[in-house]
Amino acid sequence: MNSRRSFLRLGAVGGAAAALVTPAAAAPVEPSLPPPRRDAPVVVSTWNHGLAANAAAWEALAAGGYALDAVERGVRVTEADPEVTSVGLGGWPDRDGHVTLDACVMTEAGDCGAVAFLQNVLHPVTVARMVMERTPHVMIVGEGAQQFAIEHGVPTQSLLTPAAERAWREWVASDAADTRAEINVENHDTIGMLALDADGRLCGACTTSGAAWKRHGRVGDSPLIGAGLYVDGEVGGATATGWGEAVVRACGCHLVVELMRQGHDPQEACRRAVERVIAKNPDYREIQVGFLALDVRGRAGSYCIQPGFDYALHDADGARLIDAPSRL
Ligand code: GLY
Numbered sequence: 001m002n003s004r005r006s007f008l009r010l011g012a013v014g015g016a017a018a019a020l021v022t023p024a025a026a027a028p029v030e031p032s033l034p035p036p037r038r039d040a041p042v043v044v045s046t047w048n049h050g051l052a053a054n055a056a057a058w059e060a061l062a063a064g065g066y067a068l069d070a071v072e073r074g075v076r077v078t079e080a081d082p083e084v085t086s087v088g089l090g091g092w093p094d095r096d097g098h099v100t101l102d103a104c105v106m107t108e109a110g111d112c113g114a115v116a117f118l119q120n121v122l123h124p125v126t127v128a129r130m131v132m133e134r135t136p137h138v139m140i141v142g143e144g145a146q147q148f149a150i151e152h153g154v155p156t157q158s159l160l161t162p163a164a165e166r167a168w169r170e171w172v173a174s175d176a177a178d179t180r181a182e183i184n185v186e187n188h189d190t191i192g193m194l195a196l197d198a199d200g201r202l203c204g205a206c207t208t209s210g211a212a213w214k215r216h217g218r219v220g221d222s223p224l225i226g227a228g229l230y231v232d233g234e235v236g237g238a239t240a241t242g243w244g245e246a247v248v249r250a251c252g253c254h255l256v257v258e259l260m261r262q263g264h265d266p267q268e269a270c271r272r273a274v275e276r277v278i279a280k281n282p283d284y285r286e287i288q289v290g291f292l293a294l295d296v297r298g299r300a301g302s303y304c305i306q307p308g309f310d311y312a313l314h315d316a317d318g319a320r321l322i323d324a325p326s327r328l
Contacts, residue, residue, distance in 0.1 A: 038200055039298030043070060045193040046241045046292050049084045053077040057195055067195040067203035068107055068129070075103075075125050075205045078191045082161050086189040089122060090161045091209025093168050096216045099159040102223035103128045103207035104139075108200075108233030114139040114223040120156040121149050125207045128223070130154075139223065159209075171213055190222050192229060192239025194294040202296055204229045204237045211244065220244025226254035235261045236295030238270070242304070243287040249280040256293050266293035267301030274303045 041061035043054050057074030061067070079088030086092065093099045103124035104114035113132025116139060118124050127149045131140050140148050150156065160168075190208035197203075206229040208222040221227035221244035228244065230253035231237035238256035240247045247253075252273055259269035270291040278284045290304030 038196070038296065040196045040200060041067075041070075041198050042294065042298045042300070043074065043193065043195040044292055044294050044300045045074065046191055046239065046290065047189045049078050049081065049087075049189065050074075050191055050193065052081070053191060053193060057193060061195060061197055064198055067197040067201045068105065070195040070197065071193045071203050071205035072105065072125055072129055074193050074195070075191050075207050076123050079123050079125060079207055082163070084189065084191075085164060085167070086210075086212070087191050087208055088124070089159050090164055091159060092164050092212035093160055093209075094216045094218065095172075095213045097160070097165070097168055098216060099164070099209055100216075101159075101207070101209055102219055102228075103205070104223045104225060104229050105129050105132060105203070105205045106225060106229055106231040106237070107132075107203045108231060110231075110233070112138055112225045112231075114225065115145040115149075116141040116219040116223040117217060118142070118145040118149070120146060120158060121154055122157060122159065123154075125205050127152075127154060128205075128207075138225065141219070142217075168213070176213075190220075190228065190241040190244075192222075192241060192292060194231075194237045194239060194292065194300075196294060196296065196298050200296065202231055202233055202237050202294065204231045204239055206239050221247035221252065224248060226251050228253060230254045230257045232257050232261070234296065236266060236293060238266075238273075238291055238293040240289065240291050242289035246277050246281040246284070246287050246289050250276045252277060252289070252291060256291050260293065260295050265301060266295050266299050267303065269293055270301050270303035274305055278305065 043057045045054050053074040056077045057070040060070035060073050078084050082090035091099050101118045101124040102116045105128050106112040111132050113128045115124050115127045130152050192206040194204045206222045210220045227248045229239045238253040240252045256269045256273045259272050270293050273291050277289050288306040292302045294300045
């Protein structure tokens, strides 16, 4: 991540630490489930706007609360922050000027809920939780999702702030055609949050307004269970940020969790998942993708690719396969 933005952690050890990860050789790992020892509670989230969100989640965790309540409470802070231009209120709209939202939640038991292409609702994460808890479904999208929210007493409002509308009008005036411009590296800050509570329950949430200036109706990785978020209560959880199409192609977060199941620590699991993203996306030099993982022992890890950063691929024994130039 660039110098202004990085994955952040606030946990039982207190404080926050940036976790920009440079490529490192991989050691062979024997498959095994992690031992039961736990550093909990702990909460981690993507990007520096996650600090305030982590603090809110931490309040719930420190009071002995459920990890699901913690992650919902946490990401709601970011959803309501008009300064964050890639999540909820103040999110930059699609190419037609509509703010459309994607979100999901997942619990230690494997329960999950999601909304996609949802408009005019301040807290899509809460609607995603309602889908999980009040319907037999996993995902509701578009007008149906808004109708579901209204039926369950959720108020509606415009999420297009004057600042976001100005940015959109400038983009329209610039006649730029490509939604995969530099702006989606700088602005593409999905918040994903993972929490492990004092009782060892690990839950996650993920919420975004998606890629700026995207085609109307486009849905990214964030509401897709297995892509933008995945949790297995016996192993750990992972969440993703960045160019959603690339994450979906690799089924990124499910992959991270399965790598942890095989015995890799969260850091190494994220690194290997990034390598898979690279393998599946020939345009990887132009995109930003990051994974954040937390295992049931309370260990966190993260890894990302971003234009301008060095990257080298390694095989399973840690041998360097491709030497990347110093700037991609
Ligand atoms: N990662 C968020 C998106 O691509 O929409």
